[in-house]
Amino acid sequence: MDVTASVAAVETYLTEHADRFVDELIDLLSIPSVSAQPAHAGDVQRAAEWVCDQFSSAGLAGEIIPTDGYPIVYAEWTGAEGAPTALVYGHYDVQPPDPLDQWVTPPFEPTVRDGRLYARGATDDKGQMFTHVKAVEAWLKTAGRLPVNVKFVIEGEEEVGSNNLDRFLEDNRERCRCDVAVISDTSQYGPDTPAITYGLRGIMACEVTLKGPKQDLHSGVFGGSVANPANALARLIAALHDDEGRVRIPGFYDDVVPLTDEERRNFANLPFDEASYRESLGVNEVFGEHGFTTLERRWARPTCDVNGMISGYTGEGPKTIVPAQATAKITCRLVPDQDPKALTGSLRSFLKERLLPGLTIDFVDQHGAPAVVCDLHSPYMQAARQAIQAGFGTPPVMIREGGSIPVAGSFKEILGVDTLLLGWGQNSDNLHSPNESFRLVDFHHGLAASAHLWAALAEQQA
Amino acid sequence: MDVTASVAAVETYLTEHADRFVDELIDLLSIPSVSAQPAHAGDVQRAAEWVCDQFSSAGLAGEIIPTDGYPIVYAEWTGAEGAPTALVYGHYDVQPPDPLDQWVTPPFEPTVRDGRLYARGATDDKGQMFTHVKAVEAWLKTAGRLPVNVKFVIEGEEEVGSNNLDRFLEDNRERCRCDVAVISDTSQYGPDTPAITYGLRGIMACEVTLKGPKQDLHSGVFGGSVANPANALARLIAALHDDEGRVRIPGFYDDVVPLTDEERRNFANLPFDEASYRESLGVNEVFGEHGFTTLERRWARPTCDVNGMISGYTGEGPKTIVPAQATAKITCRLVPDQDPKALTGSLRSFLKERLLPGLTIDFVDQHGAPAVVCDLHSPYMQAARQAIQAGFGTPPVMIREGGSIPVAGSFKEILGVDTLLLGWGQNSDNLHSPNESFRLVDFHHGLAASAHLWAALAEQQA
Numbered sequence: 065m066d067v068t069a070s071v072a073a074v075e076t077y078l079t080e081h082a083d084r085f086v087d088e089l090i091d092l093l094s095i096p097s098v099s100a101q102p103a104h105a106g107d108v109q110r111a112a113e114w115v116c117d118q119f120s121s122a123g124l125a126g127e128i129i130p131t132d133g134y135p136i137v138y139a140e141w142t143g144a145e146g147a148p149t150a151l152v153y154g155h156y157d158v159q160p161p162d163p164l165d166q167w168v169t170p171p172f173e174p175t176v177r178d179g180r181l182y183a184r185g186a187t188d189d190k191g192q193m194f195t196h197v198k199a200v201e202a203w204l205k206t207a208g209r210l211p212v213n214v215k216f217v218i219e220g221e222e223e224v225g226s227n228n229l230d231r232f233l234e235d236n237r238e239r240c241r242c243d244v245a246v247i248s249d250t251s252q253y254g255p256d257t258p259a260i261t262y263g264l265r266g267i268m269a270c271e272v273t274l275k276g277p278k279q280d281l282h283s284g285v286f287g288g289s290v291a292n293p294a295n296a297l298a299r300l301i302a303a304l305h306d307d308e309g310r311v312r313i314p315g316f317y318d319d320v321v322p323l324t325d326e327e328r329r330n331f332a333n334l335p336f337d338e339a340s341y342r343e344s345l346g347v348n349e350v351f352g353e354h355g356f357t358t359l360e361r362r363w364a365r366p367t368c369d370v371n372g373m374i375s376g377y378t379g380e381g382p383k384t385i386v387p388a389q390a391t392a393k394i395t396c397r398l399v400p401d402q403d404p405k406a407l408t409g410s411l412r413s414f415l416k417e418r419l420l421p422g423l424t425i426d427f428v429d430q431h432g433a434p435a436v437v438c439d440l441h442s443p444y445m446q447a448a449r450q451a452i453q454a455g456f457g458t459p460p461v462m463i464r465e466g467g468s469i470p471v472a473g474s475f476k477e478i479l480g481v482d483t484l485l486l487g488w489g490q491n492s493d494n495l496h497s498p499n500e501s502f503r504l505v506d507f508h509h510g511l512a513a514s515a516h517l518w519a520a521l522a523e524q525q526a
Numbered sequence: 527m528d529v530t531a532s533v534a535a536v537e538t539y540l541t542e543h544a545d546r547f548v549d550e551l552i553d554l555l556s557i558p559s560v561s562a563q564p565a566h567a568g569d570v571q572r573a574a575e576w577v578c579d580q581f582s583s584a585g586l587a588g589e590i591i592p593t594d595g596y597p598i599v600y601a602e603w604t605g606a607e608g609a610p611t612a613l614v615y616g617h618y619d620v621q622p623p624d625p626l627d628q629w630v631t632p633p634f635e636p637t638v639r640d641g642r643l644y645a646r647g648a649t650d651d652k653g654q655m656f657t658h659v660k661a662v663e664a665w666l667k668t669a670g671r672l673p674v675n676v677k678f679v680i681e682g683e684e685e686v687g688s689n690n691l692d693r694f695l696e697d698n699r700e701r702c703r704c705d706v707a708v709i710s711d712t713s714q715y716g717p718d719t720p721a722i723t724y725g726l727r728g729i730m731a732c733e734v735t736l737k738g739p740k741q742d743l744h745s746g747v748f749g750g751s752v753a754n755p756a757n758a759l760a761r762l763i764a765a766l767h768d769d770e771g772r773v774r775i776p777g778f779y780d781d782v783v784p785l786t787d788e789e790r791r792n793f794a795n796l797p798f799d800e801a802s803y804r805e806s807l808g809v810n811e812v813f814g815e816h817g818f819t820t821l822e823r824r825w826a827r828p829t830c831d832v833n834g835m836i837s838g839y840t841g842e843g844p845k846t847i848v849p850a851q852a853t854a855k856i857t858c859r860l861v862p863d864q865d866p867k868a869l870t871g872s873l874r875s876f877l878k879e880r881l882l883p884g885l886t887i888d889f890v891d892q893h894g895a896p897a898v899v900c901d902l903h904s905p906y907m908q909a910a911r912q913a914i915q916a917g918f919g920t921p922p923v924m925i926r927e928g929g930s931i932p933v934a935g936s937f938k939e940i941l942g943v944d945t946l947l948l949g950w951g952q953n954s955d956n957l958h959s960p961n962e963s964f965r966l967v968d969f970h971h972g973l974a975a976s977a978h979l980w981a982a983l984a985e986q987q988a
Contacts (some may be wrong), residue, residue, distance in 0.1 A: 098595075204768050265746060269844040278808025279628065282958040283831045284727060284929025285713070287859050288823040289803075291813040294832035294854070295767065301757060302764030341751075343883075346740025349883035360752040368757035369749050371847050376834035378857065380729045381562040381686050383622060384857050384930075385833050385958055392756070393839065395846055397749050405633040421811035430844045467746030 065211060067519050073206040074515045080201075082508060085198050086181070088118070089507070092156075092190050093174040093183035098226045099134060099157035108134050108220050115175070115197075115218055122201035124216070125436035131228035134220030141200065142213040148211035148521050150442075151242035151479070153471055154193025154249065155222035159496050166498035183373045186502035188495040192248040192253070192488050192510065193218060197287050199514035215242060222249075233478040244444040245475040246517070248510060250487030253334065253463055258456045258509070260448055260486035263363065263464030264472060266398035266435035268408050272297070272415060273391040275427040280376065280385040287386055291420035293389045294375040297390040300415050304368050304394075308354040311368045311396070313410050319401040321437070323364050330462055331359045363464035382518035398468060404432030435485060436472045437464070438482040447520035448484045454520075455513025527673060529981050535668040536977045540661070544970060547660050548643070550580070551969070554618070555636040555645035559946055561596060561619035561686045570596050577659075577680050582664035583705070586678070592662050593690035596682030600701070603662065604675040605705050611675035613704035613941070614713065615933055617684035620647035621958045628960035641966050646692035648964035650957040654710035654950050654972065655680060659826050666668040673984035677704060681933075685713075687893030688932055695940040706906040707937040708979070709974060712927055712949030715796065720918040720971075722967060723947035725825065725926035727895035728860035730870045734877060735760070735853040735888040742838065742847040749848055753882040759852040762877050766830050766856075770816040773830045773858070775872050781863040785826050789926075793821045796923060800927025806954065823928035830858040859928060866894025886933040895932030900944045910946045916982075917975025921983035947977065 078085075098104040098113035111130055112135050119126030119139035128140040128265055134157065139226075142149070148416065161171035163182045169175040174183035181191065196216070203210045217240065219229055250482060253259040276293040277286070306312055323331075336359055352361040376387030396411070398404060412427045419425055439445060440462060452460040465485075472483040488510035494500045550598055559573035560566040574590055574597045581588030581601035588601040596619065604611070623633035623646045631637040636645035643653065658678070665672045679702065681691050695702055700729075715721040736753040739748070768774055785793075798821055804812060814823040823829075831916060833856065838849030858873070874889045901907065902924060914922045929948075934945040951973030956962045 125635070159761040224556055225546065227689035267746070267846070269846070276809060279956070279959045280625075282929060283829070283833060283857055284729070284859055285927065285953065285957075286807065286824065287831045287928060288814045288827055288829035289812050289820045289855075290807060290809050291811075292831050294835050295763060295830075297836070298763035298832065298854075299767075305757065305761075311855075345743065345748065345752060347738060347752050347884040349753075350751055351883045352750045358751045362748065363752055367745070369745050369754050369848055370760065370837065371745060372837050372838035372840045372849065373756050373760075373852065374840040375832065377620060377622070377624065378834045378864035379562065379624070380564070380834040382733070382855055382857065383562065383833055384729070384731070386831055387834065390800070390835065391840070392760075393844060395745055395749075395844065397746055421813045422809035465747070466749060467744060477783075 065207070067208070067211055067522060068328045070207040070517065071519050074202045075512065077202040077206050078511050078515060085511065086504065089181070089191055090174040090195050093171055093185055094192065094256040096172045097157050097471065098160050099221055102159050108157055112137050112220055115156050118197050119216065122197060123204035124200065127278065129232070131232060134365065136232050137218040137338065140215040140496060140512055141144060141204070141210055143209055144211060144213045147212045148243040149215060149238060149241065150244055150246050150521055151215045151217060152196045152246045154196070154247070155189045155220065157220040157223050158190070159188065159223050163498060166392055168499055169453065176504070181504055182499060182501040183501050185214050186500050187489040188500065189249045191507055195248060195488060195507065195510040196246070199511055199518070202515055203518060209309045210518050212518050214518065215240065229471060230474050230478065231408065233474055240479055242481055245479070245483040246486060247469070247472070247483055248486050248488050250485050251464065251489040251491050251493070252487055253461050255490060256454050256461045258458060259463045259487060260445065260452065260460045261465050261487060262440055262445065262462055264368065264435060264439035264469050265466050266402065266404055266433045267395055267468050268396045268398060269405040269430035270408060270411065271391065271393050271428040271430060273389055275389045275424045275426065277386065277388050279388050283384045283386050290386065291422045292386045293390040293423060294387050296420045296423055297392055300418055301392060303418055309352050311366065311411040313368070313407060313414050315410050316366065316407060319403065320366065321400045323360060327364065331357065334359065334461055334463070362466040364399055366399050366402060369395055371395055371457040388436040399435045400437045402435065404434055408432060411504045425469035433468055433470050433473045435484070436476060442482065443524035444482065444484060444521065447517060447524045448486055450520040451513045452486065454516040456509045527669070527671070529673055529874070529984065532669040532976065537663045539668050540666040540973050540977060541708040547913050547973065548966065548969070551653055554656065555647055556634055558634045559619050559682065560622050561683050562622050566687050570619055573918060574682055576601050576958065578619050580659050581678065584659060585666035586662065591694070595690045595736055598694050599680040600678065602677040603666065603672055605671055606673060606675045609674045610705040611677060611703065612706055612708050612983055613677045613679060613702060614658045616641045616681065616709070616783065617651045618651070619682045619685050621685050625960060630734045633967065638966070642963040643966060644961060644963040646749055646962050648962050649951040649955040649960065651684065651711040653969055655962040657710060658708070658948060658967065658976045658977065661973055664777060664977055665980060672980050674980050676980065677702065689893065690934050691933060695936055696750060699940065701966055702941055704941060704943055707941070707943050707945040708948060709931060709934065709945055710948050710950050711931060712929070712947050713953050713955065714949055714968070715835065715925055718918050718920065720914045720920060720922045721762040721925045721949060722907065722914070722922045723927045723949055724902055724924055725899035726897060726931050726947070727865055727928050728855055728864065728895045728935070729930040729932070730860065730866040730894040731892040732870060732873065733853065733855050733890040733892060735851055737851045737886045737888065739848065739850050742850050745846040745848050748852070752848065753884045754848050754983065755852040756849050756887060758882045758885055759854055762880055763832055763854060765880055771814050773828065775830070775876050777872050778869060779817040779864065781861045782828065785822060789826070791922070793819065796821065796925070797975040809855060824928040826861055828861050828864060830942065831857055833857055859930065860897050862897045862899055864897065866896060870894055896943070897937050898934040898938065905986040906944065906945060906946055907984065909986040910948055913975045913979035914948065914983040916978040918971045
């Protein structure tokens with residue numbers, strides 16, 4: 065196979081069919097596949113069928129596989145014997161469009177304005193996912209084959225927790241066997257700065273309740289004679305950090321893989337305007353673990369944040385009680401190689417050891433997932449860099465993100481592979497908000513990058 | 527006037543009308559006069575009218591006097607020329623009933639079970655206050671007069687800080703002129719141990735809100751880069767105490783009058799079973815400032831308690847946010863000679879100095895009142911001892927209490943008189959808690975003691 069000649073033909077195909085691809089995407093975006101809303105169950109199903117039909121038209125064997133929730137659309141082309149196999153993950157379900165009255169044009173009547181396609185799901189994830197379907201079509205319709213094997217797992221429950229995905233992967237390990245996973249469901253670093261997200265933070269979550277007296281007590285009659293659960297909870301939470309913003313849970317940093325000099329340099333070289341950042345959040349100063357920059361703190365350092373806290377009387381005016389109990393929700397964002405299970409145990413012990421007399425503690429372990437960081441210099445990463453350079457006309461920056469994408473962890477754990485997070489979107493795309501959109505230029509660049517990716521992955525093998 | 531014969535007739539009247547008095551109290555308790563909740567404004571007003579009508583039926587000139595908040599019900603009988611004048615203070619407003627789901631019977635559907643009348647306000651203060659109204663009625667309906675002059679000031683804002691009472695007393699010094707004040711809004715020492723409370727703690731109250739980002743932030747994307755208002759609030763609250771349970775607000779203990787050796791001995795001699803105390807509160811250990819007994823901590827040592835605290839997401843399950851803000855309600859109980867105003871200023875500075883970068887603080891000073899300790903040997907104190915001996919059949923013990931009755935300070939300061947704190951309640955009455963109640967036997971003994979008080983005060987003059 066003459067890959068260079070094939071790529072040229074593929075690019076021509078992408079150009080000639082560019083308008084049709086947008087029209088097809090508009091068709092898909094017109095289906096209100098809101099997985100969170102049972103009233104849209106039929107629409108979610110319809111979107112699965114639509115995606116499956118696209119695979120058939122493109123020349124792949126597509127299949128709708130039922131789960132306990134919405135189905136997974138599976139498709140594959142595995143004719144490149146001996147070549148690597150990429151597994152593309154995406155999702156055809158979308159966030160609820162509310163609040164409806166804030167949309168300039170209706171969420172399920174896709175509209176192009178100023179080079180952007182506006183619709184719920186435009187960037188998250190229908191538009192981004194669709195680039196890979198069409199890039200594969202372009203290869204199959206021109207070269208009649210792909211330079212690598214490609215498998216697709218497109219689910220319909222990403223916006224409601226992907227509850228049936230791990231089970232599917234476990235039950236279909238053989239079918240899903242691959243060398244690398246590819247997900248386009250994140251953002252570029254900025255409008256002219258495509259990015260590869262090579263790291264995500266993990267998470268551990270718990271809920272802590274301190275119980276004191278069996279009911280709220282008059283703070284005058286009893287105050288001073290028993291430990292106050294609200295004061296005591298504050299004491300525990302305060303103990304979680306030292307004065308330099310470091311987390312004091314024993315062993316918390318033991319397994320942390322430090323940022324490499326290369327990473328710190330890379331982060332420092334990214335355009336980042338702290339004044340705009342502060343303004344966008346509405347704070348007059350940033351704050352975090354001493355010795356790290358804002359990007360380092362967000363992307364590559366672990367945290368321990370209270371997400372919610374409640375105790376006693378919270379209505380209007382004063383109420384002079386010693387509350388019977390106090391509760392806090394706490395999450396830690398984790399980095400490699402922190403172990404959510406072990407650290408949840410450490411946190412539990414840390415809190416229990418500091419309990420004031422007369423109190424009991426309920427500790428509910430809610431969920432955990434390890435952080436994921438992929439090798440910056442793996443052949444797959446090199447292929448992705450090349451593909452983006454070719455598709456976008458500019459090389460990607462290498463970034464990490466502070467959030468978690470649990471499916472990347474599932475691919476690592478269940479399938480044993482790294483994930484290439486190749487985001488074609490923008491931070492300004494309003495995902496999860498009214499007036500979600502996808503820049504058509506990013507759609508077309510993404511298409512081209514995806515088409516190049518299959519060639520680049522094949523090359524890396526050699 | 528033959529006081530002895532009159533007292534006998536009064537006692538007969540109290541016995542004959544006992545059931546009606548309970549029915550009337552049930553009427554009053556059915557009015558949800560929650561002064562802290564604006565939704566109950568109409569009910570608070572209605573309670574004032576109800577009390578005023580009672581004075582008229584009893585034979586006193588009653589009047590509803592508007593204030594900038596809820597009105598004060600004033601009534602008087604001043605036909606005992608040359609005799610002392612007692613001013614009875616009480617309040618017709620009640621604490622919020624929350625948490626509602628912990629009440630066995632609804633808070634505003636008064637119910638008698640096992641000799642106790644259950645309702646919000648049963649003991650605090652509708653039931654106790656009502657004994658004096660009915661005792662006066664008994665004198666006027668039998669003897670046609672009282673042996674002393676009696677004035678009543680019944681307010682509707684005690685549970686929200688009595689913000690308009692001082693102004694009322696200042697504007698009505700002449701009308702309120704008296705020799706001694708009488709308040710029944712405290713507790714007996716125990717079921718068979720009536721008490722006179724000669725000391726009360728003062729109070730200062732505030733609400734603190736820390737504000738960070740302009741809205742809740744995704745804890746993955748932004749966590750670690752800005753100060754978390756919930757963690758930061760916990761840090762401030764934790765800083766309020768040292769490891770020995772002492773309050774760390776600068777100057778907090780400077781003006782504290784230490785307990786005398788005599789008082790410590792007296793407290794130590796009172797029957798107090800710490801095991802029963804722990805059991806009644808549902809805690810397995812007591813806790814407080816090191817170096818003091820439980821009674822000393824409750825009655826004669828200052829405290830700093832969080833009464834309520836809220837931040838971020840408090841619904842079911844996890845929600846991964848950095849909250850935009852966090853709020854705590856804080857009260858300190860004070861002892862002589864701590865100054866609530868000065869210490870509120872110290873608290874405000876203490877918190878502001880410890881603010882993490884990027885946060886702002888709203889500090890709302892809610893109310894304050896100094897502690898009060900009265901002369902154990904005044905003639906009025908002697909009269910009260912006699913009246914309680916007669917009404918309860920046993921002499922009172924002399925105690926202090928941990929709660930605050932700011933008006934006792936106002937009476938001293940504005941009217942120049944001491945206050946007799948004659949509590950008919952029990953510590954087991956659950957005041958400020960779910961299932962508040964008042965023992966009917968205490969209600970009836972209180973009625974009798976009040977009836978005797980007027981006679982005893984007249985005697986003391988001689």
